[in-house]
Amino acid sequence: MQTTTRARLARRRGDYGLDAPYVPFTFAAIGAVLLAIGLLCIFVVKFALGAVICLAYGLFLLLSTASYVYTSRAGKFQVWSELLTELDLRGDEVVLDLGCGRGAVLLMAAALLPAGKAVGVDLWKTGDQSGNAMEATHRNAEREGVAARVELHTADMRALPVADASVDLVLSSLAIHNIPDWGGRAQAIAEAVRVLKPGCRLLITDIRATRQYAEHLQVLGMSAVQHRSLGWRFWYGGPWVATAQPRLVG
Numbered sequence: 674m675q676t677t678t679r680a681r682l683a684r685r686r687g688d689y690g691l692d693a694p695y696v697p698f699t700f701a702a703i704g705a706v707l708l709a710i711g712l713l714c715i716f717v718v719k720f721a722l723g724a725v726i727c728l729a730y731g732l733f734l735l736l737s738t739a740s741y742v743y744t745s746r747a748g749k750f751q752v753w754s755e756l757l758t759e760l761d762l763r764g765d766e767v768v769l770d771l772g773c774g775r776g777a778v779l780l781m782a783a784a785l786l787p788a789g790k791a792v793g794v795d796l797w798k799t800g801d802q803s804g805n806a807m808e809a810t811h812r813n814a815e816r817e818g819v820a821a822r823v824e825l826h827t828a829d830m831r832a833l834p835v836a837d838a839s840v841d842l843v844l845s846s847l848a849i850h851n852i853p854d855w856g857g858r859a860q861a862i863a864e865a866v867r868v869l870k871p872g873c874r875l876l877i878t879d880i881r882a883t884r885q886y887a888e889h890l891q892v893l894g895m896s897a898v899q900h901r902s903l904g905w906r907f908w909y910g911g912p913w914v915a916t917a918q919p920r921l922v923g
């Protein structure tokens with residue numbers, strides 16, 4: 674049963690863009706230039722050490738690009754389909770996605786809420802996701818057949834336009850790290866806790882300071898905080914930019 678739900682969730686009809694598109698484009702461009710220089714070193718300049726260094730580094734960057742694009746276009750959806758299925762939702766919850774972008778996670782959650790509501794907030798930054806726009810998310814909601822139970826707001830996750838204790842589940846995927854300072858990230862986490870109903874759950878996946886998020890959730894009085902790495906399907910270029918998940922039951 675769970676396997677069928679996971680497979681159904683991971684099969685997407687919308688177009689969800691590419692996360693931080695300048696990163697893979699930069700990696701790919703530098704990788705290609707290094708490969709070209711490496712080949713010049715072999716066939717024209719006859720400089721063996723230069724060729725080895727350029728070819729190795731160029732190949733490394735191209736492999737990192739492949740990992741990044743795979744995660745952004747496929748791996749992220751597979752991991753989230755598993756995380757959402759594991760939550761075993763009733764189907765009538767109010768779910769809030771912080772930094773929903775084009776709806777990768779929001780719309781999968783909406784598919785599990787026949788009698789509930791999936792609310793997404795975002796600032797629609799195109800540097801953080803290609804083609805990011807509220808209209809693009811609406812279009813994806815139509816394509817996934819969940820538009821009737823999806824609500825979108827333009828809002829900063831540091832100041833949510835959502836009432837205290839009104840949400841059954843808060844989600845956030847690859848969004849909180851986009852806030853440049855720790856104070857702002859801590860504020861977003863505090864906002865997530867504020868809007869959660871007592872005893873309800875929060876599930877974040879992100880890169881970088883995820884252990885700090887878990888510690889901060891404990892400081893905010895949340896219980897059962899867990900932290901785990903999400904594996905190679907959620908690497909943005911390699912294990913050095915791995916995604917992890919601090920989560921809790923409040």
Ligand SMILES: C[S@@+](CC[C@H](N)C(=O)[O-])C[C@H]1O[C@@H](n2cnc3c(N)ncnc32)[C@H](O)[C@@H]1O
Pocket residue numbers: 689692693771772773774775776777778794795796797798799801802805828829830831845846847848849851852
């Ligand atoms: C890498 S995208 C991830 C989008 C989506 N969660 C996903 O997994 O596909 C990060 C998102 O966070 C949004 N974002 C960045 N800072 C934000 C803020 N302070 N408040 C709300 N959204 C923000 C960006 O506009 C972008 O849509």
